[in-house]
Amino acid sequence: MTKTNEIYQQIVEMGKQIRTLQSLSLFMEWDQETFMPKGAIGFRSLQKQTLEALAHQHLTATELQELLGKLIDFDTGEFIKDDGLEDLQKAAIREFRLDVIKAKKLPESFVKNLAKMGSETVEVWAQTKPKNDFATFTPHLENFLKLVQEKSKLLGYEEHPYDPLLDEYEPGMTVKKLDKIFASLKDFLIPFAKKVRSKNLNTDFMYGEFEESKVLELDKRILSAMGFDDSTFRLDTSNHPFCLSFHPTDVRMTTVTKTTDLIAANVSATIHEGGHGLYEAGLDQDYFGTPICQAVSIAFHESQSKIWECCIGQSKSFWQHFYPQIQEMFPKNFKDQSLDTFYKTMNRVEPSLIRIYSDEVHYCLHVILRYEIEKGLIEGSIKVKDIPDIWNEKMEAYIGIKPKNHAEGCMQDIHWAWGLFGYFPTYALGTMYAAQLFDTLTGKFPDFDERLSQGHLHFIKEWLGENVHRYGRQYSSEELLVRATGKPFSSSFFEKYLEAKYL
């Protein structure tokens, strides 16, 4: 072992501690949404604060910076010593440096302030949303916006104040690039959605009462088919489906079993979270504690949930295998409906006010609308008080309907109340990455549909594991997509995918 390797090992040990503290904070969230007694909520905040503050302290500790500084120049990012380090280890050091630099830009008090304001604003949002009371929410959002603008300044930018926020969730992405991508996507989607809009569909049979234990059994059957290892994940129920991972060997997902809308609210959600979960389970645990055992970006994470949820889980071949099973499990709803009817109904294209209930054709338009507004808010060209009008205008222009109230309009999402500006674009980027990956995947396996129709899905997990998951943050999101698909990013794959499916 060289001296360099020794330093590397010391850094990894520190990284493990940081990552363990961060994952414990996620643990507290998982428990809060699943099993925590309600009365423990006050103490829960203290637990999360303690863990996050400790993680931040460790990440910004002089000791870590000094160790990293022995291997890599903090100012230039050039390696000083790398004898005996493998490529993955060098990548780990490269990314670790970036994490430390970013963490040091935000003082601990500022991070605490952000978290505190997040909790408070979410509470106001939760109270005002049901009353459609945007006026009361306005000053709170204005205050929060100021703090987010300060965050942008602290993180620093060259071109646009929105860039560093975007960079948090999709490193390397900028307003300049995104404006172009979204402009062309919008031009495609608006007329396309009108063209493929569903007509005269009877959707009644999709709704009903579904026995919860059976629903959960179905979910587990699907997750198992997707390739989950029984010994390294859990599926529980919660109010909103989510996936949190503490380690590649401990992935916790939730789904909603109490629903009248089995497919959209449960099955699709489970498959979606399953996609996230497989990414986390597919990270290289030997590198736990380093950025190699972390997903490359939120947008790429979303590509993994979307490829499973939409490209696979809403395909006809997938349901050729699973539809007979749900017909048997829930005969009241599905016995008398053909696979074709089911497939068409599940993939119906209809303008909807609510993003999370949107079909895959309209979905990105919901995202673009939010992106345009939040970019304006951050740069100051849009005022908080004007959000409702702008929202309603854009909704009509892009999707063709207008909300009757703020709850189903500009107050529907929790993101802004959480201070999550810069996050929304990842939903659309992930959707497009998914289509590009799907194009390559189906190209590699000429018998793709046949495999799916027989319930074979493991090969997809393996292909994604081999071409995406295992790399963690070794490559940038942009590079990773090129490596996996052989082509640079293009929205044309998504457009082609929609045309093939809906025309």
Add this chain to the structure above:
Amino acid sequence: MTKTNEIYQQIVEMGKQIRTLQSLSLFMEWDQETFMPKGAIGFRSLQKQTLEALAHQHLTATELQELLGKLIDFDTGEFIKDDGLEDLQKAAIREFRLDVIKAKKLPESFVKNLAKMGSETVEVWAQTKPKNDFATFTPHLENFLKLVQEKSKLLGYEEHPYDPLLDEYEPGMTVKKLDKIFASLKDFLIPFAKKVRSKNLNTDFMYGEFEESKVLELDKRILSAMGFDDSTFRLDTSNHPFCLSFHPTDVRMTTVTKTTDLIAANVSATIHEGGHGLYEAGLDQDYFGTPICQAVSIAFHESQSKIWECCIGQSKSFWQHFYPQIQEMFPKNFKDQSLDTFYKTMNRVEPSLIRIYSDEVHYCLHVILRYEIEKGLIEGSIKVKDIPDIWNEKMEAYIGIKPKNHAEGCMQDIHWAWGLFGYFPTYALGTMYAAQLFDTLTGKFPDFDERLSQGHLHFIKEWLGENVHRYGRQYSSEELLVRATGKPFSSSFFEKYLEAKYL
């Protein structure tokens, strides 16, 4: 706020952090026994190690010691400054000093070593116990014993090397005191057990198949009657019943629902854990982070589980209320049996090889046997290899039966494999404290039995809360017992209790 109050507040903030880290480590244990995917076991060790090491670092940090040192003299324990501090706050500082002193006696590497050897020895124990292979287990236990003897030296003692180990679980208790207590108890119990031994009881109806969901419903009904606040606890199932508390608002208990022995393996176990749980829930959360929000000792903790499990949960008046309910829930077993038969059968006195299945008459003899052996091991008068012979001899002399193998003999308990020397005596002490508390409690409420027979139990929780729980570590265990019962500790209460119940 005086300067002293400011320092006190700073200490409390540090205490909160330490306590939060410690409680997170308990959280990891709770999850491990309830919901953790099996494959996550490796990472779980890293999580626990990280948390425990951090808690130890914070507890032994110079900064904390300096702050405490401004209020209290570290050498003498005399207060330097206490203007504006309330009694409870002074007690908190007094106990905090003791915790820091104790923590500093054991270096971090030693603590880690203890934990590591614990995990390893438990694994050997788990493998060798089913094979009755004490010979293979011997060298491992010998090594561990050496480490425990070193721990005793590091902690320091005046009279007996067992004293500092005992002090960990029952502060202030010594071999000198305990030898006296146990000698007189043994003299009472051995002839008493022979005298009250049950004869010709048909116990068949106690065993059967019990529907798990109904069992859990019964458990929750009983816990609710005991006075649990629905919003601050959970009851789950696990292989062994236990209670872990993270905060007075977050108490997690488990029970066993898969059993053929409803009363002993489930109901009594649930009530036992419920007693522990009520103690934790009854601590003063305003003092969280200080020793005031901690149970005074393990022995006192055991008194809370024992008073509920035995004195209350195995009394006739308790079952006057609950027996009709289980007759209705499980008619196959209980419909045709009278309350008298049930009560007599549940309280049958029979020598048993296994401590945890022992009746309350023989129970303390099991504990005394272990105490005598582990005291001998620590002082060096007994060798590990001689344990089986000594065990079997004592078992015959005290309880009148002899194990056929080590699994039901000297290898039955996990404690020694965990390095828990000094812990066993708390089971007997707790049993005796419980009887003394019960004597006072029944004296205070002349209509005690009538209340129980009507299912009213809240007043017990309130009395224990008022007289025991809320004080935390404000008083020593000895003082607390005097305050609660008006009398110094005496084993005569336990003897009187047994005589009244069994003669």
